[in-house]
Amino acid sequence: MRLRAKHLGLRLSTWAVLLFLHFPIFIVALYAFTTESSAFTFPPPGLTLEWFEVAWNNGDVRDALSLSLRVAATATVIALILGTMAAAAVWRRKFFGREAVSLFIVLPIALPGIVTGIALRSAISIGGIPFSFWTIVIGHATFAVAIAYNNVAARMRRTSPSLLEASADLGANGWQTFRHVLLPQIRPALVAGGMLAFALSFDEIIVTTFTAGNQQTLPIWMFTSLVRPRQRPMTNVVALFVVALTFIPIVLATRLTRNTEGTTG
Amino acid sequence: MVTETTSASRLDRISGALHRHPRLRLALLLGLPLLWLVGVYGGSLIALLSQSFFSLDDFSGTIDRSLTLETWGDLFTDSNISIAIRTASMAVAVTIGSAIIAFPIAYYAVRYAGPRLRAVFFVLILIPLWSSYLVRVYSWKLILAREGILFWFVDKLNLNFLLEAALSAPGIGGPSLSASALGQFIVFTYIWLPYMILPVHAALERVPKSYLEASADLGAKPLQTFRTVIWPLAIPGIAAGSIFTFSLTLGDYIIPTIIGDSSPFVGLAIYSYQGVAGNLPLAAAFTFFPIVIMGIYLYVARRAGAFEAL
Incomplete structure (x- = not known):
């Protein structure tokens, strides 16, 4: 009896922690519908869909959304190509500096984001490079490579090299082996890594602040309107939208990689 | 044998050559990613270092690119050092807080x-x-606001006096939770908590069941088993998680901007030096604090076995 009561305590605290982790998102969702425009009163005095229309018709929000989507898509493609190449290079091979290479690839996500941000900002300043779409993409791709690499490398570790040998024995050339043997093997990792990289890039702010100049991605728009609160109800709607757009790829990615170790960071 | 230079046979020859020259293949595969990382990222880190040896011209507000130690001299003022200490203390508090919350859930998931x-x-x-x-940071501004759900809930429970007591405490209090160090602590802990749960979970998962049986067979009470078997084996996991909670707290400027009494943190100081003040050299030098604190921390964590638990 005492044992069961103990389990109960443990079980309750477990669910309490999970509630703690997820409940704030529901609050954001709730406030997107509140009729109140200047305070955060709970419970909301009334519910409305008005702010969705306002946000949708706002030019700044639309531009920011479009910029964020284009940056995330471009950074993801770059990250997948570079990450896969790097993972293939260190796979089943020992060479001088191998450890250094894998350390260097994950360094951008191991160091605090602000260090990466200021480092890129310093390079932009010293090189006299104008802020552009590409300065944002470069910042995002740099940490997204680490995510693609982690996912693909984890998958490759579980791919048997005898598959490639069999393919070569049957007369396939390197490209055919890649196309028909290796690619199908690593496809789930590519999809999962790509989706995670996209989601991270889409709501990245720490590095973006330093590489964007005057351009506004959706998170930067949100952050600016938080610091100078003018359009509170619209901010809530945008927040809900960001959650929705990052939630879907993340859930799909975790489902895809459920059996793969080493995908968390 | 007829040699036709069709595209297929050319591909064959290329892949044959690559197979015979593994070093060439390695260079081709690794070249582009390394060029990116060394060129872009490595180059930026060097730019960061050199930037810290430039200085800001006070009159024109432009960056003077002659090498000087002036900026480094500006770095070690009492107020900057107290910012670093303040941030490190928050990092310690957040690490302890998230370890306490993470342990039961990880333990439950592994054992039961x-x-x-x-x-x-x-x-x-x-x-x-x-x-x-x-x-997720923003959501706490909604939750912790004076008119928000937390105050509403506390009010329903008639526990206002507890909350008011916490808010009037010096050092951690403030006009409302969303403008207090206590609120900051809650949000930091909330945001970094998953980074602690996962490594603790991984460490506990590696404790063989037979150890627990052996401990019980040798007559240890559950609490004794916990203290002498489970806890020591969980420490590497906590150390691994603390690397994240520590590193992320040291570099964050979003949470102190949105939540809290606007007292500076390392991340916030870096952010405002490069932004409002336009003093990029001092911002660059300021990254010295998180990098050095993390360096020391990683050294300590490695001795606690954190890298085996990552």
Whole structure:
């Protein structure tokens, strides 16, 4: 009896922690519908869909959304190509500096984001490079490579090299082996890594602040309107939208990689 | 044998050559990613270092690119050092807080949850780790506001006096939770918690069941088993998680901007030096604090076995 009561305590605290982790998102969702425009009163005095229309018709929000989507898509493609190449290079091979290479690839996500941000900002300043779409993409791709690499490398570790040998024995050339043997093997990792990289890039702010100049991605728009609160109800709607757009790829990615170790960071 | 230079045979010859020259293949595969990382990232880190040896011209507000130690001299003022100490103390508090919250859930998932439930837990912990960092910080502004849900709930429970007592405490209090160090602590802990749960979970998962049986067979009470077997084996996991909680707290400027009494943190100081003040050299030198504190921390954590538990 005492044992069961103990389990109960443990079980309750477990669910309490999970509630703690997820409940704030529901609050954001709730406030997107509140009729109140200047305070955060709970419970909301009334519910409305008005702010969705306002946000949708706002030019700044639309531009920011479009910029964020284009940056995330471009950074993801770059990250997948570079990450896969790097993972293939260190796979089943020992060479001088191998450890250094894998350390260097994950360094951008191991160091605090602000260090990466200021480092890129310093390079932009010293090189006299104008802020552009590409300065944002470069910042995002740099940490997204680490995510693609982690996912693909984890998958490759579980791919048997005898598959490639069999393919070569049957007369396939390197490209055919890649196309028909290796690619199908690593496809789930590519999809999962790509989706995670996209989601991270889409709501990245720490590095973006330093590489964007005057351009506004959706998170930067949100952050600016938080610091100078003018359009509170619209901010809530945008927040809900960001959650929705990052939630879907993340859930799909975790489902895809459920059996793969080493995908968390 | 007829040699036709069709595209297929050319591909064959290229892949044959690559097979015979593994070093060439390695160079081709690694060249582009390394060029990117060394060129862009490595180059930026060098730019960061050299930037810290430039200085800001006070009159024109432009960056003077002659090498000087002036900026480094500006770095070690009492107020900057107190910012670093303040940030490190918050990092310590957040690390302890999240370790305390993370342990029961990780323990429950490993010891008592079935495989299906464990998979559900895993996804439920991963989602907040990956999703909408900014939105999740923002959500606490809604929750902690004076007119928000937390005050409403506390009011319903008639526990106002407790909350008011906490808010009037010097050092951690403030006009409302969303403008207090206590609120900051809650939000930091909330945001970094998944980074602590996952490594602790991984460490506990590696404790063989036979150890616990052996401990019980040798007559240890459950509490004794916990203290002498489970806890020491969980420490590497906590150390691994603390690397994240520590590193992330040291570099964050979003949370102190949105929540709290606007007292400076390392991240916030870096952010405002490069932004409002336009003093990029001092901002660059300021990254010295998180890098050095993390360096020391990684050294200590490695001795606690953190790298084996990552």
